Amino acid sequence: MIEIFTYEFMQRALLAGIIASVLCGVIGVYVILNRIVFIGGGIAHTAFGGIGLGYLVGRDPLIFAVLFSVAAALGIGAISDKSRVSEDTAIGVFWAAGMSxxxxxxxxxxxxxxxxxxxxxxxxLAVSWSDLLLISVLTLAMLLLVALLYQDLLILSFDPGYGEAVGLPVRELHLLLLCMVALSVVVLIKIVGIILVIALLTIPGAIVRQHSQSLKRIMALAVLLGASFVLAGLTISYQLNIPSGATIILAASGTFFLSTLLAR
Structure with a gap:
């Protein structure tokens, strides 16, 4: 198994997967706790509009995916908060408009x-060094935000009503969390694609939450689980010559179903 990681493209893939696992282990837990998985799906599909624009103007599609993802996060949050349009309706509109x-x-x-x-x-397997740089910068920025706002995001996730009572800017924190999800989506698009991005973002945290109550412990174990899925997926896909992203998700999904049976 070790010899397959002597290739440079496999080393880049493994490094990208580990970085993504750190991100999924931290941001994915907030996605689950705040029940915004569907929002993440809407943001991911809206990002395809930015990818198409990147092709049109001849620039890096991921840069435009960042802009479209953040715009979708802010738009969904603002429309569902300040209008009579329900959140799932706003998500559906952004989802369809971005893909179109x-x-x-x-x-x-x-x-x-x-x-x-x-x-x-x-x-x-096609992740380049420039992709790795962008992924690393985005991941580091979000980890710094989580470290600075850990207590506030904790209150937002478990008791936003209490947060409003003690003067926390709950609406602004919610929009910030959506933007963090948007940036996470961009990081994962190159690894598992728009179609599967939400699975990798949420499955590791969902597995660990079935067996633990401590937020920090859930995050740490979710990171380790995510890295294990990436390693297993890369190895299996290389041996069987099948798509790596789908194999990573299948490894995660299989573990989730097994975990659910054990948790019962």
């Missing part, structure tokens, strides 16, 4: 988009 924009942008762009499927279904 992406399709239009790609169709009118010049040339062929050879790695478009990588953004939809992921291709961790």
């Amino acid at each position: 924009l992406g399709i239009v942008f790609v169709s009118v762009s010049h040339g062929y988009a050879p790695d478009l499927f990588d953004y939809l279904f992921g291709n961790i």
Whole structure:
């Protein structure tokens, strides 16, 4: 097994997977506790509009995916908070609009988009050093935010009513959390793709939460679980010559079902 990681592309893939595991272990727990998994799905699909725009203007699609993801997070949060439109309706509109924009942008762009499927279904083996740099910067920024606002995010996740009573800016914290989810989505798109991004973001934390109550312990164990899924997925996909992103998710899903049976 060790010899497969002597290849540089496998080393980049493993490093990207470990960084993503750290992010999933921390941000994914907040996604589960705040019950915003569906919002994450809407943001992920809206990001496809940014990817299409990147192809259209000939720039890095991930940069535009960041802009579209953050805009979707702020838009969903603002519309559901300040209008009569329900949250799931706002998510559905952004979801559909982002995907449609992406399709239009790609169709009118010049040339062929050879790695478009990588953004939809992921291709961790194609992660470049520039992708790793962007992923690392985004992950570090979010970990710093979590460290600075840990207590506030804890209150937001478990008792937002108490947070309002003691003067916490609950609405602003909620929007900030959505933006953090948006950036997490961008990090994971290159690894498992838009279609599977929410699975990797939530499954490790969901497994650990079935067996632990301490937030810090859940985060730490979720990071370890995520890294284990990445390692197992890369190894199995290399041996069987099957897609890496899907294999990682299948390893995580299988563990989740087994964990659920044991938790009962």
